[in-house]
Amino acid sequence: MAIDRRQALRLLASGLGASFWSRGAGAGRRKHRYLSAGEAATPGRFRVAAFSESGEALFDCALPARGHAFAISPNGRLAVHFARRPGEFALALDIDRGTVSHSIEPPQDRRFQGHGVFDRSGRLLYATENDFEAGCGIIGIYDARDGFRRLGELSSGGVGPHDIRLLPDGRTLAVANGGIHTHPDYPRVKLNLPAMQPSLCFIDRKMGALRRELGLGAGLRQLSIRHLAVGGEGWIAVAMQYEGPRGDRVPLVALCGADGPLRPLEAPPSILRAMKQYCGDVCFDPAGRSFAVSAPRGNIVTVWDGANGRFLHSARLADCCGLAPGRRPGEFLVSSGQDGIFLLDGHARTLRRLAAGFPDSRRWDNHLATTGSETCMPQPGCWM
Amino acid sequence: MRHAIALLTPLAALLALAAPAAAGPSAEAFASVNAALAENHIRPRYERLSAAAEEFEAAVEPLCARPDSSTLSGAEAGFQSLMDAWMSAEHLRFGPAESFMRMHRFHFWPEAQGKVGKAIAKRLAAEGAASTAPFRDASAAVQGLLAAEFLLYDQNALVPAPAPAPAQCSLLSTIAGNMRGMATGMASDWWSGADPFIARLASPGPENPYFESHGEAALAFLKSLHDGLQRIVDLKIAPVIGKDAGKVRPNLAESRLTGRSLWNIVLNLEALQELYTGGAGPGLAALLPKSEHKLERLLRKGFRATLATAESIEGPLESAAADPAQRKTVEKLRVQAQALRQIVRDRLAKALDLPLGFNALDGD
Structure with missing residues (x-):
């Protein structure tokens, strides 16, 4: 499998710079572009695509293997798309031109974990990685201005890092260490469930120092901290996945203030049950006030108040997973693994199909990204 | 009485299936096959696992008291039948097997990096320091079949021929007792006590945390x-x-x-x-x-x-x-x-x- 992917990568790299499909995505529409990986109608045809808010395809590119999430550069022109873990590639996509500008491979003894983030300047890319022999979480650092050369690495502060975000101070990285050890010998098999210790770690990216490490206590050790979103005033919403017995009712969403603890949030029992112990993605709305959490196994999207952590409402959508901020406050885009992209209006509490056509053409993968605001951080003026 | 139910359930399943299926089997059909599988597929497997774990524990005792080739082969035979019993039940990874991480503690595999050997060495080294924590809280790597296999069969490190030394044997005995506890625990959680899992399986609904429907x-x-x-x-x-x-x-x-x-x-x-x-x-x-x-x-x-x-x-x-x-x-x-x-x-x-x-x- 590894060889196949590497061969495919080489093929892809030989065509670097060639436009795969672009319909003149002008800079004027830059802020309203969305990206997601997905599987085309023919099973096994993994692709990554960008589309406008009206659902028009802007580009559509074949992938060597299944993709996962994106790091979007601050100017919105570059997206680095990471392979699904254990990832052997990441592709830098020039969004304006619709080309693959670079193909990035992790070192032999590392694998990408599916997520990454740029610094404010857009020069440094931080990618979560797995040092699978040592069983340690790593953050790889790559230089976007030097062909994504690997500059070095930091410790993620835990095992099995997954999502990573940059906090509003521009200096602190928040990393979701899911706590689960995996090894490429047994791709995707969870090797340490009895001993897992998930954590939310804050790392000073300049000093490489672990500033804070938050957990949920011994009773919730099997609750994997996997996805993060940063909202107004630096609030961090955390979406989790439970690895314990299915009859247990545990919190699946937590909120963390700038200096406060990680606070598990309460939901009505019927909602918590419907979420089936598994959250797929989390995202703040464009105003940074409310956040959405998807639960693809339960076919439900939930919306929460970002300031006080109250559960607000929910909507049913089959295999809903990817989330991105919409255009207006309270709006979210939601992707379905069965088909379609939907617009969730958190104020009106409505869910409607974004557009027919291209968005219905594939089974969308776990994450949606937007070129407008990479971390879902509120940036006044950016959306209107 | 149990036998009567066991005989009736297949009949009930057939009757329920006689009705034309619209979209998938009816709730009654699901319920009767679920009940039949619990009785005929799950119950004998956990009964066999419990019996094999008890026999293995009993076979380790003479090995530790009189280590020789005869007691060693007795323990090895006990281990083999316990492995057989586990492999026949390994696919049942819901309910009591999930509780207390039993399925991981019983057979911690695949362990990617030779964790078992290291974990055992660590456990043996620490034994002088008299660990007071319950064994069930020890690393899963030392708790189950893989650790027992290592102690009984590994020729490199810990087991001097022809039989384990006292410290190793005492650990082996602890492991055997631990597995017996888990095996009998799974069996009794399924069928005994105030809230047996079989009742959860048989009565799904909104208040049942495991199953909402028979489907x-x-x-x-x-x-x-x-x-x-x-x-x-x-x-x-x-x-x-x-x-x-x-x-x-x-x-x-x-x-x-x-x-x-x-x-x-x-x-x-x-x-x-x-x-x-x-x-x-x-x-x-x-x-x-x-x-x-x-x-x-x-x-x-x-x-x-x-x-x-x-x-x-x-x-x-x-x-x-x-x-x-x-x-x-x-x-x-x-x-x-x-x-x-x-x-x-x-x-x-x-x-x-x-x-x-x-x-x-x-x-x-």
Whole structure:
């Protein structure tokens, strides 16, 4: 499998710079572009695509293997798309031109974990990685201005890092260490469930120092901290996945203030049950006030108040997973693994199909990204 | 009384299935097959596991008191039957097997990096410091079958021939007692006490934290079938046999020290076959409507053929995979097991109207 992917990568790299499909995505529409990986109608045809808010395809590119999430550069022109873990590639996509500008491979003894983030300047890319022999979480650092050369690495502060975000101070990285050890010998098999210790770690990216490490206590050790979103005033919403017995009712969403603890949030029992112990993605709305959490196994999207952590409402959508901020406050885009992209209006509490056509053409993968605001951080003026 | 129920349930299943199926089996059909599987498929497996664990514990005792070749072979025989019992129950990964992480503590595999040897060495070194924590809270790597196998069979480190030294034997005895506790615990959590799991399985509903409907309970069985096949392919065969005979990785084989890798697969397959076809009572196949008789026969035939392939290989798997004369058969086994899994995922789940959806290896 590894060889196949590497061969495919080489093929892809030989065509670097060639436009795969672009319909003149002008800079004027830059802020309203969305990206997601997905599987085309023919099973096994993994692709990554960008589309406008009206659902028009802007580009559509074949992938060597299944993709996962994106790091979007601050100017919105570059997206680095990471392979699904254990990832052997990441592709830098020039969004304006619709080309693959670079193909990035992790070192032999590392694998990408599916997520990454740029610094404010857009020069440094931080990618979560797995040092699978040592069983340690790593953050790889790559230089976007030097062909994504690997500059070095930091410790993620835990095992099995997954999502990573940059906090509003521009200096602190928040990393979701899911706590689960995996090894490429047994791709995707969870090797340490009895001993897992998930954590939310804050790392000073300049000093490489672990500033804070938050957990949920011994009773919730099997609750994997996997996805993060940063909202107004630096609030961090955390979406989790439970690895314990299915009859247990545990919190699946937590909120963390700038200096406060990680606070598990309460939901009505019927909602918590419907979420089936598994959250797929989390995202703040464009105003940074409310956040959405998807639960693809339960076919439900939930919306929460970002300031006080109250559960607000929910909507049913089959295999809903990817989330991105919409255009207006309270709006979210939601992707379905069965088909379609939907617009969730958190104020009106409505869910409607974004557009027919291209968005219905594939089974969308776990994450949606937007070129407008990479971390879902509120940036006044950016959306209107 | 129990026997009467056991006899009645298959009949009830047949009666329930006589009604024309609209979209998937009726709640009654699910309920009666679930009950029959609990009684005829699950109960004997945990009873056998409990008995084997008790026998193994009893066989370790004379080994520690009088270590010689006779007591050693007694303990080894006890270990082998306990392994057999586990491999026949390994696919049942819901309910009491999930509680207290029993399934991980009972058989901590695959452990990627020789954790068991290290964990045992650490445990033995720390024993002087008299660990007061309960053994169930120790590293899962020292708690179960893999640790017992290491202590009994590893020739390199800890076991001086012909039998374990006192410290090792005392740990082996603790492990045996721990496994007996887990095995009897799983059996009693299923059928005894104030809140047995069988009651959860039989009475789904909004207040039941495990199952909302009889279909959801049946899904737990279907997942056991699917995930069991996936485990065989993705953990027990593919990583070991590699792309060709030159790329075999014996260190990744299950039960390496006892040479049981292929035998484990045979036992897993037999259990999964029975879950599908049924044994003393109906299996999942009984839920298929008449219109799906082709699928029903295909799966039956598939299980028979896959088992025949596995049984025609001279194990262990890691040796057969490197043997040019057997390599093709080993690859055939992988392809057949993988095909079974795909049929279960793509066709059986649809025919039963049970959304298999995500499995243990999905998600991110």
